[in-house]
Amino acid sequence: MKKYFFFLLLFTSVNAQKLNNLHSPENIKLFADHLFSEKDFLRAALEYEKLPEDDSINFKIALSYQAIEKYDAALDRFAKINYESNLYHISQHQYFKTLLLSEQHDVLQRKIIISENTDYQKYLYISYLFTSDKLPGKDEFLKSFPSNEKVELSFFYEKKKNPPYKSSLTAGLLSALIPGSGKIYTGRIGDGITSFITVSLLSFLSYNNFTNDHDFRGWLFAGLGFFFYAGNIYGSAVSAEIYNSQVDYQFQKKLKEYLEQKNYFISE
Amino acid sequence: MNKKIISFQNKIFFSLLILFCSDFYFCQEYLKEQFSLAQNLYNREKYFDAVTELKRLQFFDREGIYDFESNKLIAECYKAGGKYSEAIRFFSYAEIYAENFDDLFDIKIEIVRANILRRTASNAIKLLNEMEKEDRWSDKINEINYWRGWAYIFEDKWDIAAFEFAKISPYHELKTLCEETHQKKYSLTFAQVASAILPGTGQFYTGNYLSGLLSLAWCGLWGYTAIDAFVEDRIFDGLAVTNLLFFRFYRGNLQNAARFVREENIRIANESLHYLQHNYKGPRP
Numbered sequence: 001m002k003k004y005f006f007f008l009l010l011f012t013s014v015n016a017q018k019l020n021n022l023h024s025p026e027n028i029k030l031f032a033d034h035l036f037s038e039k040d041f042l043r044a045a046l047e048y049e050k051l052p053e054d055d056s057i058n059f060k061i062a063l064s065y066q067a068i069e070k071y072d073a074a075l076d077r078f079a080k081i082n083y084e085s086n087l088y089h090i091s092q093h094q095y096f097k098t099l100l101l102s103e104q105h106d107v108l109q110r111k112i113i114i115s116e117n118t119d120y121q122k123y124l125y126i127s128y129l130f131t132s133d134k135l136p137g138k139d140e141f142l143k144s145f146p147s148n149e150k151v152e153l154s155f156f157y158e159k160k161k162n163p164p165y166k167s168s169l170t171a172g173l174l175s176a177l178i179p180g181s182g183k184i185y186t187g188r189i190g191d192g193i194t195s196f197i198t199v200s201l202l203s204f205l206s207y208n209n210f211t212n213d214h215d216f217r218g219w220l221f222a223g224l225g226f227f228f229y230a231g232n233i234y235g236s237a238v239s240a241e242i243y244n245s246q247v248d249y250q251f252q253k254k255l256k257e258y259l260e261q262k263n264y265f266i267s268e
Numbered sequence: 269m270n271k272k273i274i275s276f277q278n279k280i281f282f283s284l285l286i287l288f289c290s291d292f293y294f295c296q297e298y299l300k301e302q303f304s305l306a307q308n309l310y311n312r313e314k315y316f317d318a319v320t321e322l323k324r325l326q327f328f329d330r331e332g333i334y335d336f337e338s339n340k341l342i343a344e345c346y347k348a349g350g351k352y353s354e355a356i357r358f359f360s361y362a363e364i365y366a367e368n369f370d371d372l373f374d375i376k377i378e379i380v381r382a383n384i385l386r387r388t389a390s391n392a393i394k395l396l397n398e399m400e401k402e403d404r405w406s407d408k409i410n411e412i413n414y415w416r417g418w419a420y421i422f423e424d425k426w427d428i429a430a431f432e433f434a435k436i437s438p439y440h441e442l443k444t445l446c447e448e449t450h451q452k453k454y455s456l457t458f459a460q461v462a463s464a465i466l467p468g469t470g471q472f473y474t475g476n477y478l479s480g481l482l483s484l485a486w487c488g489l490w491g492y493t494a495i496d497a498f499v500e501d502r503i504f505d506g507l508a509v510t511n512l513l514f515f516r517f518y519r520g521n522l523q524n525a526a527r528f529v530r531e532e533n534i535r536i537a538n539e540s541l542h543y544l545q546h547n548y549k550g551p552r553p
Contacts, residue, residue: 022302023327034327043320 025051033211036060038207043069062094071102090266096123105131118144123204129160129255145265156255164248168240175236179229182236186243195232201226297343299329306341315345336365340375343382352353352386375407378416389419410436417442418553421544424537426450441550447542454529467518470525473530483521490514 021027032047045064048057062077078095099108105127112124122144128135134140140156140186165188175182180196183189202225210218219232259265302325308543309318322345329335343358359379376399383392396416399405400418405412417432432511437443452475463470467487471480490513497506544552 022324027328031324031327035323037496040323046320164492 030059036064039067041065041236045073053080054082055087055091057088061096062091062098063116065123066094066101067099069101071098071104074098087237088114091122092117093264093266096120098129099123100126100259100264103130109133126264129156130252135161149262149265152258156251159251163251165244165247166240168237169232170238172233172238179232182233183239186239188235188239191235191239195228195235197228199232202228247262281333296333299325299334302328303334303337306338310341310345313348315349319345324354333364335478336362336367336371339365343378347378347385352382355382356386369404371487373405374412377411377415380419381553382420384415384419387422392416393423403474414551417446417553420552421446421541424533426453426540427538428520441548442544445540445543447512449536452536453533456529456533458528459529460522461523463522465520470522471528474525475530476524476528479524479528485526486517487514487521490517 007024022031027156028047028050032044032051035041035044035047041064043060045068048061048064053055058077062074062081065071065077067073075095075098077096078091085091096112098110099105100123108127111122112120125136125141125144127133131222131260135157136158138154138161144152145153145170172180174185175195178196179199180192180194182192183195184192199242206218206221206225209215209221270425282395283295302321306318306321306325307316311464319342323343325334325515329338339358339362343355343362346352346358347355356379358472359382360376363372363375363379366375376395380392380395383389383395394415396412396419400412402481413432413435417429418437420429420432426446427450430450431445433440433443433446460471463483465482468480468484471477471483490509494506494509494514497503498510
């Protein structure tokens with residue numbers, strides 16, 4: 001009977017410990033997984049960090065940091081994953097994705113160029129779309145991507161190769177010939193018409209005053225007219241620069257959205 | 269033999285009972301300890317850690333014993349950390365688990381307070397109006413009026429706030445304060461109309477005498493020049509001076525009058541809010 005009570009007590013206390021210690025490694029892992037699935041990534045990362053390191057834990061910490069845009073911490077963790085691990089291959093993909101997300105294109109290009117694995121070539125080419133580096137031939141570029149994505153990637157390739165830029169010189173020259181036309185050329189129609197009316201009106205006022213022997217007013221309006229004319233030429237050139245920046249911005253935005261939608265071609 | 273079987277069955281039953289009771293007891297104890305840990309972190313203003321521990325408690329509290337308390341405390345952590353939208357979300361969860369009318373009322377008031385602090389006082393007023401319509405809160409009408417008064421303060425409607433506090437008591441401290449604040453504030457319409465009739469008057473009204481004098485002088489100068497040009501049949505000059513100079517200063521004068529009223533009213537309201545923050549002893553949002 002004594003033995004029975006002794007074992008009952010022992011089993012009960014061990015069982016209670018096992019079930020109820022919320023801060024035991026098993027429970028921390030369960031809780032961290034729960035936080036991760038709830039997308040509470042910072043807390044998830046901090047919970048995983050309490051656990052002994054292994055590849056799976058490092059991978060989840062890295063993914064958590066990547067999700068909250070702590071890219072350096074994520075890169076450190078992805079880099080720790082062992083070459084022999086099952087997670088090595090996927091972690092390398094995630095590593096390059098993190099480099100793309102953190103816009104560390106030079107590091108990414110250096111790492112992929114020295115890598116012998118052709119599987120990562122697509123990240124190199126994606127990084128070329130973000131930088132001013134020379135793109136490879138179209139067939140070579142598309143070869144690295146899945147065949148069902150080639151139409152959209154071909155569109156991005158063409159847009160990068162031949163961006164629909166406007167020339168600052170053309171805009172300036174157009175505005176020098178017909179005031180405001182340079183701004184219309186860069187898509188700012190309202191500004192162009194306003195410039196045309198302002199310069200024309202001031203020129204007419206100047207001419208009218210000179211013909212009526214009001215020399216002072218003639219020179220005053222001529223000066224003002226010239227000021228607006230010169231400003232319009234400069235403004236048109238700047239407008240072309242702004243237009244080109246918008247083209248770049250829109251291209252990068254669309255490309256990022258597309259890559260995000262395709263999860264950077266990483267299979268889950 | 270029969271006696272032995274009974275004894276064996278008793279042992280099995282007894283063991284299972286002990287195991288079940290111990291599990292339940294230890295589980296309760298651990299959850300209680302976990303909640304105390306979270307409360308302790310909250311008291312030490314470690315809100316991030318407190319939320320983590322409360323989320324841990326919620327995850328392991330399969331029976332939902334602490335659903336109300338944990339959600340409420342998470343909301344309070346977020347509120348203390350200035351994350352009012354998150355606070356309102358968790359107060360709303362706590363509202364679902366409130367077990368009695370008092371808890372439910374307290375949570376609703378917490379949601380109102382968080383809305384006031386989030387500067388979505390219109391939501392707070394809407395919620396309070398809905399509560400007022402319900403019979404079950406008829407004995408809490410003073411509290412409802414009190415928080416509605418606060419909501420109107422944050423809406424910058426000091427006169428309506430005074431009216432709400434007056435419903436509690438005609439001598440309520442906040443009623444007096446709100447009335448005084450409202451009386452101190454300047455009228456935007458008066459300032460603009462006065463400045464439209466005589467440039468600079470709106471600025472004088474708000475105590476900005478130099479700006480008022482300058483407005484009057486500029487408008488007077490360009491008004492005179494424009495009229496003089498029209499009288500001497502210099503129509504082009506008259507139009508140019510009127511459009512480019514007189515209207516520019518006249519419009520500036522109106523805008524200045526409005527700006528000074530707004531600035532002064534903000535200063536007056538801030539003074540009252542500063543008093544409420546540092547000197548008022550009653551409950552605040």
